[in-house]
Amino acid sequence: MKSLLVLGSSNIDHIAQMAAFPQSGETLHGDHYHRAFGGKGANQAIAAARLGADVLMLTRVGNDIFADNTIENFRKNGIDTRYILKSPASSGVAPIFVDPESHNSIIIVKGANNLLSVEDIRAAADDIRRCKLIVLQLEIPTETVYAAVRFGADNGIPVLLNPAPAQPDLVLEKVKACEFIVPNETELSLLTDMPVDSEDDIKNAAAALRDAGVKNVIVTLGKRGALWLAQDGTEQHFPPVNVAARDTTGAGDAFIGCFATVYVKTGDIARAITAANHYAADSVTRLGTQTSYIDREAFTRIYPEFAQIGE
Numbered sequence: 001m002k003s004l005l006v007l008g009s010s011n012i013d014h015i016a017q018m019a020a021f022p023q024s025g026e027t028l029h030g031d032h033y034h035r036a037f038g039g040k041g042a043n044q045a046i047a048a049a050r051l052g053a054d055v056l057m058l059t060r061v062g063n064d065i066f067a068d069n070t071i072e073n074f075r076k077n078g079i080d081t082r083y084i085l086k087s088p089a090s091s092g093v094a095p096i097f098v099d100p101e102s103h104n105s106i107i108i109v110k111g112a113n114n115l116l117s118v119e120d121i122r123a124a125a126d127d128i129r130r131c132k133l134i135v136l137q138l139e140i141p142t143e144t145v146y147a148a149v150r151f152g153a154d155n156g157i158p159v160l161l162n163p164a165p166a167q168p169d170l171v172l173e174k175v176k177a178c179e180f181i182v183p184n185e186t187e188l189s190l191l192t193d194m195p196v197d198s199e200d201d202i203k204n205a206a207a208a209l210r211d212a213g214v215k216n217v218i219v220t221l222g223k224r225g226a227l228w229l230a231q232d233g234t235e236q237h238f239p240p241v242n243v244a245a246r247d248t249t250g251a252g253d254a255f256i257g258c259f260a261t262v263y264v265k266t267g268d269i270a271r272a273i274t275a276a277n278h279y280a281a282d283s284v285t286r287l288g289t290q291t292s293y294i295d296r297e298a299f300t301r302i303y304p305e306f307a308q309i310g311e
């Protein structure tokens with residue numbers, strides 16, 4: 001039985017470290033460059049697979065030099081690749097700049113991700129029905145995201161939407177059936193059209209999402225931890241895990257991959273958020289996205305308190 005469907009993007013990340021970001025018209029020298037597998041969907045799938053989840057991936061790659069390597073990367077990480085589709089387009093790419101304070105700046109060129117369609121969901125329907133959770137982000141067409149939310153609702157499969165990157169035209173009405181919406185502050189503000197300037201603002205905006213019908217709203221707050229609001233009145237703050245950050249790129253994806261894994265294995269939302277907070281914090285101590293995700297054995301060596309999770 002498949003435990004987790006990740007329906008989303010795959011990119012090739014082109015990561016340059018530099019002293020400062022270039023201004024318009026400026027050319028700067030970078031300090032270091034590397035190319036790596038990325039994309040929010042792919043990152044979340046890889047984090048989940050490394051932590052022991054059984055992952056089915058639905059994504060599209062292009063017809064270029066990146067396609068076969070991307071598929072092989074999924075395969076090497078134990079992910080079911082039957083629904084990784086090749087398209088007459090370029091693969092998704094993401095030039096990423098990282099400065100010495102570990103801030104990043106990302107350009108996403110969607111390429112083949114833009115071709116992931118409602119029909120692709122239909123073609124995989126029988127296998128998706130065997131999943132315990134559907135995980136979505138916003139680097140694919142919005143209509144495909146809406147269709148996946150409807151598919152989950154029609155088939156009794158919980159859906160987790162990570163509304164990233166923030167997208168102004170996302171219609172809340174069409175995603176409110178999600179079991180989980182997991183935004184950061186910017187995404188929360190855009191989704192609710194409410195300010196997030198203070199702790200109270202953030203709680204009010206999260207409550208607005210919950211009141212719209214979303215069963216669980218989990219706001220990732222970076223250095224300030226995470227906040228969970230649920231339909232049953234639960235309101236819980238999870239403190240941050242303090243580490244020396246080198247690169248925060250992909251930390252949100254590490255959080256989602258870990259949360260989804262622990263949730264499908266245990267059904268315990270609070271434990272899943274706690275583990276995800278630790279896993280995301282650990283990821284920022286290393287450079288890159290997938291390159292910063294450790295496996296279950298390494299994670300439980302650092303944090304033995306999670307050894308019983310998701311066996």
Ligand code: RIB
Nearest residue numbers: 011038039040094250289
């Ligand atoms: O969340 C990080 C990811 O965002 C990168 O891997 C990049 O591909 C973009 O999708």
